[in-house]
Amino acid sequence: MNYNPNMYKKAEILNLLANGLEMDAAELDESSTRENTDAWDSVAHLSFLGLLEDRFPGILDSHSELAKAKSVEEIFTTLKVL
Numbered sequence: 001m002n003y004n005p006n007m008y009k010k011a012e013i014l015n016l017l018a019n020g021l022e023m024d025a026a027e028l029d030e031s032s033t034r035e036n037t038d039a040w041d042s043v044a045h046l047s048f049l050g051l052l053e054d055r056f057p058g059i060l061d062s063h064s065e066l067a068k069a070k071s072v073e074e075i076f077t078t079l080k081v082l
Protein backbone atom coordinates (compact mmCIF):
# COMPACT_ATOMS: atom_id res chain seq x y z
CA MET A 1 0.00 0.00 0.00
CA ASN A 2 1.43 3.36 -0.96
CA TYR A 3 0.95 6.67 0.78
CA ASN A 4 -2.39 8.34 0.12
CA PRO A 5 -3.14 11.53 2.06
CA ASN A 6 -6.86 10.82 2.08
CA MET A 7 -6.56 7.58 4.01
CA TYR A 8 -5.57 8.86 7.44
CA LYS A 9 -8.07 9.08 10.25
CA LYS A 10 -7.43 10.63 13.65
CA ALA A 11 -8.39 7.54 15.62
CA GLU A 12 -6.08 5.29 13.61
CA ILE A 13 -3.08 7.62 13.96
CA LEU A 14 -3.76 8.03 17.70
CA ASN A 15 -3.95 4.25 18.09
CA LEU A 16 -0.62 3.80 16.33
CA LEU A 17 0.96 6.49 18.50
CA ALA A 18 -0.54 4.98 21.64
CA ASN A 19 0.82 1.56 20.70
CA GLY A 20 4.26 3.07 20.13
CA LEU A 21 4.10 4.83 23.48
CA GLU A 22 2.65 1.74 25.16
CA MET A 23 -0.31 3.63 26.55
CA ASP A 24 -4.06 3.86 26.07
CA ALA A 25 -5.18 5.92 23.07
CA ALA A 26 -7.85 7.53 25.29
CA GLU A 27 -5.00 9.30 27.11
CA LEU A 28 -3.91 11.08 23.92
CA ASP A 29 -5.49 14.00 22.07
CA GLU A 30 -4.42 16.92 19.88
CA SER A 31 -2.91 18.69 22.90
CA SER A 32 -0.55 15.80 23.66
CA THR A 33 3.13 16.60 23.22
CA ARG A 34 6.49 15.06 24.03
CA GLU A 35 6.74 17.50 26.92
CA ASN A 36 3.41 16.68 28.59
CA THR A 37 3.34 12.92 27.86
CA ASP A 38 5.80 10.99 30.04
CA ALA A 39 5.81 7.90 27.85
CA TRP A 40 6.74 9.90 24.73
CA ASP A 41 10.51 9.56 24.66
CA SER A 42 12.82 9.05 21.67
CA VAL A 43 12.56 5.24 21.79
CA ALA A 44 8.76 5.35 21.92
CA HIS A 45 8.73 7.84 19.03
CA LEU A 46 10.86 5.48 16.94
CA SER A 47 8.45 2.68 17.79
CA PHE A 48 5.54 4.85 16.60
CA LEU A 49 7.37 5.64 13.35
CA GLY A 50 7.97 1.92 12.78
CA LEU A 51 4.29 1.14 13.35
CA LEU A 52 3.29 3.99 11.05
CA GLU A 53 5.60 2.72 8.30
CA ASP A 54 4.31 -0.85 8.75
CA ARG A 55 0.72 0.36 8.38
CA PHE A 56 1.40 2.84 5.57
CA PRO A 57 4.51 1.70 3.65
CA GLY A 58 6.39 4.64 2.17
CA ILE A 59 4.89 7.25 4.47
CA LEU A 60 8.24 8.21 5.96
CA ASP A 61 9.69 8.71 2.48
CA SER A 62 6.95 11.27 1.82
CA HIS A 63 6.90 12.77 5.32
CA SER A 64 10.39 12.58 6.80
CA GLU A 65 9.51 15.53 9.06
CA LEU A 66 7.48 13.09 11.19
CA ALA A 67 10.78 12.02 12.75
CA LYS A 68 10.97 15.45 14.40
CA ALA A 69 7.28 15.80 15.33
CA LYS A 70 6.80 16.86 18.93
CA SER A 71 3.03 16.84 19.22
CA VAL A 72 -0.10 15.07 18.06
CA GLU A 73 -1.20 18.31 16.43
CA GLU A 74 2.05 18.43 14.44
CA ILE A 75 1.59 14.81 13.33
CA PHE A 76 -2.01 15.51 12.27
CA THR A 77 -1.00 18.65 10.39
CA THR A 78 1.85 16.88 8.59
CA LEU A 79 -0.40 14.01 7.55
CA LYS A 80 -3.41 16.24 6.84
CA VAL A 81 -5.48 13.93 9.00
CA LEU A 82 -9.25 14.02 8.48
